Amino acid sequence: MSSNKNALIRYKTLDKCLKNKYKKYTLEDLIDECSEALFEFEGKESFVSKRTVQLDLQNMRSEKFGYEAPIEVFEKKYYRYSDPEYSIHHISVNENDLKAMNNAVQILKQFKDFSMFKDMNGVIQKLEDSIHSTNQKSIIHLDKNEQLKGLEHIDILYESILNKKVLKICYKSFKARESNIITVHPQLLKEYNNRWFLICWQKEAIYNLALDRMEEIEIDEKTEYIDKDFDADRYFGEVIGATVSETQRPQNVIFIVNSQHAPYVKTKPFHHSQEIINEDEKGTTFKICVQLNFELERMILGMGEFLTVLAPRKLKKRIAKSLRIANSNYQEDRDR
Template identity: 30%
Template sequence: MPPNKNFQRRITILDECFASRTGLFTLERLGDILYERMGFTISRRTIQNDIDYIRGIIEENLSKTSSIDEFTVFVPKLFDGKKTAFRYSDADYALGNQLLSKSDQEQLEETLAILSRYRNRADFDWLDALFPRIETSFNLAHEDYNGLISYQSNRDYVGQPLVGKLYNQLLRKKVLKISYKPFDNLDSYLRIIHPYHLKQYNNRWFLFGLQDDENYKGITNLALDRIQDFTETNENIKKDQIEWGDYFDDMIGVSKNEDDKPIQVKLKFDKKRIKYVLTKPIHGATQKLDVADSDKSTILIEVVPNRELYQTLLSFGKDVRVIEPDLVKEEMRKHAMVLIEYYKI
């Protein structure tokens, strides 16, 4: 079974169907879905071979973590009328949650070998950051590799197990009913979300999407560590209208209301600290030096004044002073007064 582009696409589509908790997928319906998604007919025999391939991958991975000899990958005796239907007996069997098979690992290694030819080109310097992440994520590195490089991460982050599961939901384009419990609530409550985008910030993950229920209507974000559970619904997902590559350009972090507008913030840094700010910008999309400052220690940024902005500014302590605007100065003054109260003798 050659791992060509059509094959990989068929496997992805079938995997989405089998992981779905709604609907029954017979061979005939799977054929119809493949035709709709790919634009040409897939034979019944090919679909059966694809099912056997998927079953083999999942069984191989399950055998690595369990002593059971046989695994029920698909729900047994599931019928739509008199026709056999296919559904994973556990939605977590979705291929996005599986380890790499031996053949997949070999293909990935071959791909990395090809890409490595371009690592010395200036326009491919992003590969230097990508390679170590792929190698460590899929155990492709030399055994001493972890002693050479480390990345900032939080191994105990509660929301980490949901990243892969929600990513699969983004691919399947399913509306979700999410049980959510904010830190300031004793009880969780339900939110209906059209999921569009996952973003990591400050070692936490956030799901962005359109909330459409009685509590709120509009773009929102949910911290993964506050999601208690989620289920798919039968609703049709509303088309994503946002260019996520641009969405975060006017903000630090993840907090933004739909009516928030960016403002220009002028910041004066200590002469020793400004060097660090120039090499690691606070806001790379808009940060620039204030040419009016002869000391070259003042920068301008255009951002939404959210809580992440103030957290960032406070992290510089006495090494930064807000010059303008007044609303940001006032907010920083409030924080400073609280700190003074903390350390009164």
């Protein structure tokens, strides 16, 4: 059992004892009660030290968890609440607290129809009931699309990662003519630009599989799961998006954004490595250090005429080619 859960059980037990008007509790009694409560939950002997209970009482008295419990020692040995009506479960909250909690509920409600968060429905309802949440419209809107193809697979993928299960996935990439059955060891679910991916270990390498290309999934109980102790921040640290090359090194990508649109790139950097290397009347020159991938090109092309790639030469040529083709498409429209 986690230390946090142990602490919650002890606080709940101490609260029950301290508000008991018909029994006197010494420190030793409180220690015994906490030990017994933990035994009931864990099913094994759990000795709680004197120091632990003393710290628990101190924390309950303090503002640390918002309790500020009125704990007193009477007759120099017994513990109780000086206010007989007090309980840590009856903590009052002010109007600002209620507003903050209500705003949090409005945000959570945006996820309650999402299959991945379906188990949250009851929790959200309880929160609404307990804080007397109103039916006010949300003032924070999160970008989501529950109709995306592949979202129906999230539950089984999530559970497989959580429970360390190997999967057999019927997968058809955009380039393939036929579907293939692949056996994978799922490590992480990744969302980028409203599209979901499964990061998995397969045949001695990490692969990125789009959920919208998955046709069928089943658990492989016969194959032993390989846990790669996946570090998402490190793995995606040198890329924009979800496409990572195991062999490509990151490169310095230098680009200039005109003065009108430079503030948007300053306040929402393309990548955490972004830095400004020059500013003048023409615009702002930025540098990022990333792998060259599809998502980087899409981001650059999305800025259109407001951004010009200066380096590396390979990326500059690819962007120029894409823009020439796009321009020719519109030239054909004019010729019709």
